[in-house]
Amino acid sequence: MNFKVVAATASLGGLLFGYDTGVVSGALPFIRDLFQLSEAMQGFVVSIALLGAAAGAAAAGQLADAYGRRKVIIVVAGFFVVGALLCAIAGNVPVLLAGRLILGVAIGVASMLTPLYLAEMAPADKRGSVVSLNQMCITVGILLSYIVAYLLSEMDGGWRWMLAIGCLPGVVLGLGMIALPESPRWLAGQGRHEEAAAALKTLRGGADVSAELAALRTDLTRSDGALVPWSALLEPRVRIPLIVGVGLAVFQQVTGINTVIYYAPIIFEKAGMASTSAAILATAGVGVVNVAMTYVALKLLDTAGRRKLLLIGLAGMAAMLAVLTLGFAIGTEGPLAWIATLSVAAYVGFFAIGLGPVFWLLISEIFPLAVRGRAMGVATVANWGSNLIVSQVFLMLIAGVGSAATFGLFAVMTVAALAFTFALVPETKGRTLEEIEASFAETGAAR
Template sequence: PMSRAGLLLLLLLLPAAGRALGEALRPQYPKASCKASGSRPGSSLDRLRWKAPRGGGGGGGLAATATPMDLDQRSRRAGSVVAVSAALGSLLQGFDTGIIGGALLFIIPEFQLADRPYLQGLMVTSSTMGAIGGTVLASKLSDAIGRRSTLLSASSLFITSSLLMAWAPNVNVLLGARAMMGLAIGQASSVVPVYIAECADAKQRGALATIPQLCISSGIMLAYTVAFVATMLNKSWRLMVGLALVPSLLQCLCLLMLPESPRWLLSRAKTPEDRDKALHALAWLRGVKDQPDLVAQELATIEEGLQQTAPRTTDKAAAEARGPRQGWGALLHEKALRQRLAVCMTLQMFQQVTGINAVVYFTPQILKEAGVPQLFSRIGLTENSASLLATALAYMPKIPALFFAMSLMDRMGRRRLLQVFVPLMGVCLASLCSVFSFMQPGAAIPGVVALISICLYGSFFVLSLGPIPNIISAELFPLRARSAAMAGSLGSQFVFNTLVGMAFPILRHTFGTQVVFGGFATMCVLCWLYVNRFVPETRGASLEDLTEGDGGKGSAATA
């Protein structure tokens, strides 16, 4: 019965996925993207182009000699440096997520955890629990000391926890170190999308905001590769977890060279000198740090937008006395912001209940159950080594898929990508569900189908539910509530991450892998329906434009 249900679900999803993919690949999208990213007065690069022919004094003649293409390349280069440096925290998140599966093969016998499954589960989820606390802390910290300073704080936690995990003499120290790593992950996950969104130019914001997801997937693949090599060489798990120290130190060094978010600096500006710091930060981010006057008009536009995002109220005297609500106060008291937060938190929930972290945490066991290690038996690998190798191979397509996502994010838009690729995720899960109906000893075809299904599922995930919930969460809220909203959104992600990670092995043992993946496929259908009804488009608009209005679909849509 489950095989027929899986095939029926597959047939139901295929037409919707085919139609959505056909619409997405029509040639109208490049044309629409040109319109969306054309000469809008709110576009920073357009202002640079207007000002470029005027220059000639003061800064070595950059404005007089630079072409629009030069200025565009400068801005893209500076924006990429900021995004990659900040997203090293996301690389560490992915590495921590992926490395624990391989490290447990060594940790369990060393600390005698074979008969203590609750400690094994706690070892996996301790970092996620710490991440929930990190998101709550980040909402206050990033508003108080700044986005860059909060990332430096997270970087110091990454360094400390990496050293503690590599040294841990007992289980308690190891659990504490993983919880500290989770605290750093929560801080970084909350602040990285906000920092990138506030620093990026509107026309490349979608592509740059995809870089954290690229780093997460790269970190997971790196972790599985390290685990496979360590298993083959019989190396200690301490080397595996201790390698997180390298990107931790690199991120700390890179952050020391980056500017603070100009929007955050403006929100704290009380003197002309404070505003001048914001101007120079913005000039650095647009690649014209020697000619800050070129971005003066953009800074004025941002400043005006920040003033216009104060909440509307009929009691002007009370509003002036109290000032605009900040953080959680704004989210709880303003209906438009509550509605936006509900959309973001629901998207984060769907990101998890469609099965991604169940697949990430348990891919080796899933592939082993599907008979994939038999495909590698001829080259002399053990069953564990073959499962880890197959897992690393399953993640390789996600990297080129993420580069594809970066190219599509500002062309197709966030909402359209969800509409196209979430149904395709459901197709892959339904296919994986059907595989377990045709398992036979020695049969190679089910193993091949399972491996291909997981590869495609991961690729479609990073084109849709992987990066987009965080991107939208960083775009839809005014500066005064952005950090708190990002914390709430990511808190939803980490809570459902923990629930799915803890429930999956229990559900799998109780109902079977086939039934569980059928449930994940059903969640993809529900997610697609929710996106069509509630999720707005944010492509091509400035953050100030997006945060004006009532927060409804029409006010946020730009397509």
């Protein structure tokens, strides 16, 4: 089987993650008007999916370690379909919230499990670009949601079709994953060596995989091939990776990215855009920048390295948030619309070459096999929990302290993320997962 087919199919989880995350941005103004939602209730429509995502991520690691990566992805594809259809047919707020909650669970599982599956399938020298294909699909999904929202924004009841379209990639993902192999590292961890060898041969086009398989078995010997208790997350070899993973998870959210993804049309309306359709169109332009810069990151991660791109991206994000803060502080309505659009686009571009793809890539690399699923689950729960808090309070912050102060706070948090990265985040390019694990084990023992 061509490895590109495997990567492209599995990455549909990222496409669904992106589409269902971004589509609420275009649908929310119409849902708000139809159901007469307050600002707090608008925040809850968005954030209930994030609550589901945190719950899904919390369960995903244990399920993936116990039953395999592939089976869990197949099940979660069904959740995407059911959740999207429920949202689309909702005649009242409780049904809409139920659909959003189911979608959230699916998003949470996919956000953690897709990069994990891809990282365990990819050769070391291509792992950065392969795992970041998931991030590329996330940005494509977000862009598609913006385009669909714009095209349907003038249609009566068009928001329902915006939400319903999300079920189509879910069907393709579920059917496609049935034909894909299980992760050879998970199979080796279960003592299923012959199946692991067969999966590796399939992924490597029939080439000799004896050396790679031997490395998996060495890793298996160290972890005893069994599910270890949750207390293993406190071991010295896991402690530093866990601090890095959870720290980046929180910083990815408290620097403000998903407030832009969820509320971009509302931000642009406050900056003086003439209509909802114009604000959605401007948001689609930001989505194009997101996709383009993620493609740049995809090409650079295995050459320039993860750490360098992360530092550059965070520095650029901080600068653009400072510009946006100044623009809202000045408050000249005509120029402000342009300042907001351009600075948000540049901010998203810097996120797309740094904190966007690098966070998901690093947490798929830095944890030992024996606890990889559960440790990634902890980091992903921290990510979605932070997302939930920030998204729930964003509109209330805008109303309470103003746009300038809100984006100024995001700028301060971005500077803190830059310092955290400089102090603690390692470079992992070009190293096997087993080599990365050994390095952290040595560091933990020394400490």
